Amino acid sequence: MLKIIQYLLLSTVIIIAAEKPTLTIYTYDAFASSWGPAPKIKQAFEKEHKITLKFVGLSSSIGALRKIQLEGKRTKADILLGLDTSIAQVAKKTGLFVPHELNTSNLDLPVPYNDDTFVPFDYSFFAFVYDENRVKNVPDSFEALASMPKDFKIVIQDPRSSTAGLGLLLWVKSIYGDKSGAYWKRLTPHILTITKGWSEAYGLFLKGEADMVLSYTTSPAYHMVEENKTNIKAAPFKEGHYGQIEVAAVLKSSKHQALAKEFLAFMHTKTFTDIIPTANWAYPVVKGAKLHVAFDSLHRPEKMILMDGKTVEAQRKAIINEWLEAIQK
DSSP: OHHHHHHHHHHHHHHHHHHSOEEEEEEEHHHHSTTSSHHHHHHHHHHHSSSEEEEEEESOHHHHHHHHHHHGGGOOOSEEEEEEHHHHHHHHTTTOEEOOOOOOTTOOOSSOOOOSSOEEEEEEEEEEEEETTTOSSOOOSHHHHHTSOTTOOEEEEOTTTOHHHHHHHHHHHHHHGGGHHHHHHHHGGGEEEEESSHHHHHHHHHTTSOSEEEEETTHHHHHHHHSOOOOEEEEOOTTOEEEEEEEEEEETTOSOHHHHHHHHHHTTSHHHHHHSTTTTOSEESSTTOOOOGGGGGSOOOSSEEOOOHHHHHHHHHHHHHHHHHHHHO
16 A cells, blocks of 8 residues: 555656746756856746746857757757847847747837837947956047057957857947958057957956957846955947847747746746846846946946848948958958
């Protein structure tokens, strides 16, 4: 009789476990890392829903998109998280995603936002980050950066694999227009290396390999909060700063679309937005969200430079080719 009871209990556990769905999110490695927001988000969402939330971290969100494209209908991803508005239109044209059915009209963003597929969850501004203990003469513009001594080196990311790298190209294009290629030729001698993603670039900077790294105006907050260090700064540029609005969307091939859309709605709850500032080191998109006092001392541009997604989609390949031609000569 005891064995029968034990068998029945075990069978019940197996059935319950089998009925518990897994929601899989493809994202970039920094988001999915142990020090990123994923662990806290996983804990919070699983507490509210009887599911398993699984984050799969790749070298970049563009890399995650390409993985999904390669996997096709066989992909295990239910959600792609971490693209930004500069590449979202390109992703949208793949036909791999479904409308989110959420009201995003009341979000707190520096620019108007309207898209029926991709949902914003945070934003920041691109900036060149430096260590004030090492760099005393800090460039305050792109012109100043290109005019630095020959041994002044920066690390940037590849625009073909990194949203940050693409953001830099769009930033330069927004300022220099048809003279962008000429500017890149002047800046190229200062480029120490071009990495596949943000993590590799920032790691090289922290090791002292370069004087500056392309990152975000919010990056110094990490060092202030987690390391109690105030020497890492973002250089304010006179030309202004290009913005990044990060987004997420649900895969058409997902077997858990309703649950995936619940996660997108969860991104605009207090629970999620309280995690983002000191885990993904960016501004949340919901009004009244809590910010750590460290954010008060950050450079916050008054205006966000941001190209329309459709414009980026139309010009992206030409802008990248212009950059490649300039840096290879």
